[in-house]
Amino acid sequence: NAGVTQTPKFQVLKTGQSMTLQCAQDMNHEYMSWYRQDPGMGLRLIHYSVGAGITDQGEVPNGYNVSRSTTEDFPLRLLSAAPSQTSVYFCASSSETGNTIYFGEGSWLTVV
């Protein structure tokens, strides 16, 4: 059982470049989300989705786009990378009941 799978694990970008962080889950969870983790700030919600075709903004959505064309996949796009987006990104999923939230392994992104 793979759970939540994120790729890539490490990425270095130049300012202004775009990229997509991939996230897939095989638990048939309706709810998926993206967080960024920064020192001293915990996890902050970027975007979330309550089901295929439905997305919404979290606490820190600026500079990021998401889409949810299938239940399994929830990619996060950085349109024009900025140094302030250097962070560790976690994708997560949970069932409708919110029993618990499952996290991917994380993606370490550096923008230079």
Added chain:
Amino acid sequence: AQSVSQHNHHVILSEAASLELGCNYSYGGTVNLFWYVQYPGQHLQLLLKYFSGDPLVKGIKGFEAEFIKSKFSFNLRKPSVQWSDTAEYFCAVMPSWGGNQFYFGTGTSLTVIP
């Protein structure tokens, strides 16, 4: 503003010492409460959770937490820590009205000295 507060940012303990990490939240109504642990270089893993019932919840690795509704608190405890407990600990709240949204505290870094 609604929030999850973890008062201890960095805790250093010797092995066998007792641990208590504070967590307070400001969300009204019914909430589900969680503690997650993140070992160095790894993703977050569930330690324990509270939905309803007995306010004293036992989790993995000897951890427990007590929900005190009147204080909006969900403190994490362990009677005797080990070096392997060195990690970052996050309290999380999922309000029942929040559409499955989880809100995390800023985390507490625990260092256990052998």
